[in-house]
Amino acid sequence: MILPTERLGVGLGYRPELAADLDRYPGEVDFLEFTGDHCFSPSLMAQAQAWSRRIPGVCHFLSLSIGTAEPLDPEYTEKVGEVLRQLGGPWFSDHLAVTRVQGVDLGHLSPVAFTEETVEIVSRKAIYLQERFGMPFLLENITSHFTLPGASLTEWDLLTKIVERSGCGILLDVNNVYVNASNAGFDPYDFLRGIPLDRVLQIHLGGAVMRDGVMIDSHGHPVPEPVFDLLEFVCDNSPVSAILLERDRNMPAFEELAGDMRRARSILDGARTAESAPAKALPA
Numbered sequence: 001m002i003l004p005t006e007r008l009g010v011g012l013g014y015r016p017e018l019a020a021d022l023d024r025y026p027g028e029v030d031f032l033e034f035t036g037d038h039c040f041s042p043s044l045m046a047q048a049q050a051w052s053r054r055i056p057g058v059c060h061f062l063s064l065s066i067g068t069a070e071p072l073d074p075e076y077t078e079k080v081g082e083v084l085r086q087l088g089g090p091w092f093s094d095h096l097a098v099t100r101v102q103g104v105d106l107g108h109l110s111p112v113a114f115t116e117e118t119v120e121i122v123s124r125k126a127i128y129l130q131e132r133f134g135m136p137f138l139l140e141n142i143t144s145h146f147t148l149p150g151a152s153l154t155e156w157d158l159l160t161k162i163v164e165r166s167g168c169g170i171l172l173d174v175n176n177v178y179v180n181a182s183n184a185g186f187d188p189y190d191f192l193r194g195i196p197l198d199r200v201l202q203i204h205l206g207g208a209v210m211r212d213g214v215m216i217d218s219h220g221h222p223v224p225e226p227v228f229d230l231l232e233f234v235c236d237n238s239p240v241s242a243i244l245l246e247r248d249r250n251m252p253a254f255e256e257l258a259g260d261m262r263r264a265r266s267i268l269d270g271a272r273t274a275e276s277a278p279a280k281a282l283p284a
C-alpha cells in the first residue's frame with residue numbers, strides 16, 4: 001500500500017483531562033492520537049469525534065494481537081472498523097505483540113517469537129487489515145525484557161521482513177528501541193540501520209527510567225537525551241509525518257509537555273529527508 005506523505009507534525013495522546021489545556025493552548029498540538037479501544041465507549045467516541053473536527057487525529061489500537069497464531073478476533077476487528085469509520089485518519093496502528101491467546105486477554109503487550117513463522121502470521125494479518133479497511137496499517141515495536149526461545153531473527157530483521165512481505169508501515173517507538181537496546185545490550189543504531197526507515201511514518205517519543213539495573217519504559221518521565229538523539233537520526237533518514245509525545249503518568253504542567261513538543265518539532269523541521277539531502281552519517 002502506498003503510504004501517505006502529508007505531514008501531521010507533533011501531537012499528544014488524547015485523554016479527557018487534556019481537554020482544558022487543548023483549549024487554552026491552541027496551536028501547540030498538531031494532532032491527537034486516539035486510543036481506539038477507549039473509543040469503544042460511546043462517550044469517549046463522542047469526545048474524539050468532536051476533537052477530530054478541530055485537530056487532525058490518528059487511531060492507535062491495543063488489542064488486535066496481531067502476533068497470535070490464531071485468526072484475528074472477529075468481534076474486536078469489527079469494532080476497530082467502526083472506530084475507523086467514525087474517526088478516519090491517514091493510517092491506523094497497533095503493536096507487534098501478542099495480547100490474546102485462545103480468547104484469553106493477557107492484559108499487556110507480550111513479545112512475539114523472532115521467527116520466520118511470525119513473519120508469516122503477522123504479514124497475513126497486516127495485509128488483510130489494510131485491504132479490509134483501505135487504510136495503511138503501521139506496526140509499533142514494543143519493549144520486552146526477554147526474548148522467546150528459538151529466535152532465528154533479530155528484532156529489527158523480524159520487523160523488516162514483515163514490512164517487506166506485507167507492505168505495511170512502521171510506527172517507530174524510539175524510546176522502546178532505547179529501552180530494549182539498554183536491557184539486551186545491543187546498539188540502538190544497529191536497530192535503526194537494520195529497518196526500512198522509508199516506511200516510518202509515525203514516531204512515539206517517551207520517557208524511560210532505570211530501576212534496579214533494568215531500563216523501564218515508564219511513559220511517566222522526561223524523554224532521555226539519547227532518545228532525542230535517536231529521534232533526530234530517524235527524522236534525518238525517513239519520511240516521518242507525525243511524532244507523538246507519550247506521557248501517561250506523572251503528568252507535568254502542560255508547559256513542560258509543550259517544551260518537549262517544541263523540541264521535537266524543531267527536530268522534525270530541521271530534518272534532512274532521504275529525498276532532500278544525503279543521509280546523515282551513520283553513527284559507528
Ligand SMILES: [Fe+2]
Pocket residue numbers: 140173204246
Ligand atoms: Fe509507544
